[in-house]
Amino acid sequence: MKAAFIRSVGTPDSIIVGDLPMPVPTEHQVLVRVKAVSVNPIDTYIRSGIVAMQLPNPFVIGCDMAGVIEDVGDGVTDLSIGTRVWASNQGLLGRQGTFAEYIAVDREWLHVLPENVEFKAAAACALVGITAHLGLFSHARLRHGETILVIGGAGGVGSMVVQMAKAAGARVIATAGSDEKVDACKRLGADEVIPHHRESIGEATKVLAPDGVNVFWETRREPDFDTAVSLMAPRGRMVLMAGRDARPLFPVGPFYVKECSLHGFVMFKATPEETLAAGIDISGWLADGVLRANISHELELEQAGYAHQLQEDATIRSTGTLAGKIVLTV
Ligand SMILES: NC(=O)c1ccc[n+]([C@@H]2O[C@H](COP(=O)([O-])OP(=O)(O)OC[C@H]3O[C@@H](n4cnc5c(N)ncnc54)[C@H](OP(=O)(O)O)[C@@H]3O)[C@@H](O)[C@H]2O)c1
Secondary structure, three states: OEEEEEOOOOOHHHOEEEEOOOOOOOOOEEEEEEEEEEOOHHHHHHHHOOOOOOOOOOEEOOOEEEEEEEEEOOOOOOOOOOOEEEEOOOOOOOOOOOOEOEEEEEHHHEEEOOOOOOHHHHHHHHHHHHHHHHHHHHHOOOOOOOEEEEOOOOOHHHHHHHHHHHHOOOEEEEEEOOHHHHHHHHHHOOOEEEEOOOOOHHHHHHHHOOOOEEEEEEOOOOOOHHHHHHHEEEEEEEEEOOOOOOOOOOOHHHHHHOOOEEEEOOHHHOOHHHHHHHHHHHHHHHHHOOOOOOEEEEEEHHHHHHHHHHHHHHHOOOOOOOOOEEEEEO
16 A cells, blocks of 8 residues: 655655555454545654654654545444544554555544545544644633634634634634735634734734633744733633743743633543544534634645645744645545
């Protein structure tokens, strides 16, 4: 079968697109014919080695996929051949990744994909959708009628947060770094968008939410806590999920006097049960049109190296050249 894989960590050029043996599902695994995959920043960190993980050799890259079940292990009784599925959490913690024609996945990571949802939409929403769901509902506990500020509302995670927060009945203020991304945030349902290439996020938020925001969702890798805490309402919750190397100053006094809280998490440490619970909502919202994929680039599996270069340029070098997800058809 065709696959995109590495034999050792390195630059995007280290990705090989070539033939590998078909995987054979074990008792509690499912063999999936992959139709679409997407790229996440974590894929590039693992490929480059800046996030060190135990990797099989060869290591098939990628966390996300959508496809059709080709075969099931003897211990899998609730899924059958021909069922459409999607998954994230692959290519992590020693598991093989998704960028291949066929993958063998532990059943516990699979979500059923409704008939009316495209494979590429499900692949584009997988990791980022689960991240948004966990952060909003398990960590920040966003409530109906609250105000949330989403930094990077047109990005991979941000576009999911904007839509899910709207679905939960919140008032959504998003930031965007170009006029096109401002329009994208509005199409996703944001009530207000701050064009941060022209306006200060801090000043604009103070005008839009003079009593403060209840939830501050940070997607940048260098958070500015002084500004964030000044923008939060009493008992505000800040979600942190990016910037492993960041060591910014922290305004202790203003933070605790306002009774704020910080919620840091990584989605790949969620249990299969927590991930499945998020997946049920995501599948339902995709089927109902409440949640839409935000796709920036559509490529083919052969372009996996280029896709990693694009993602890395946007995430590490802040080029602003991505406006959502990179999806590859397989
Ligand atoms: N903890 C977890 O479980 C988890 C899960 C997924 C992702 N992540 C991490 O979260 C980060 C975002 O991931 P992603 O997939 O959403 O990436 P992405 O699609 O590249 O989005 C990043 C967003 O950040 C915004 N941004 C960058 N610099 C900015 C600045 N100076 N001011 C305001 N906005 C800025 C960009 O908005 P504009 O282009 O509009 O400026 C962009 O929308 C990555 O570092 C990733 O590793 C963590």
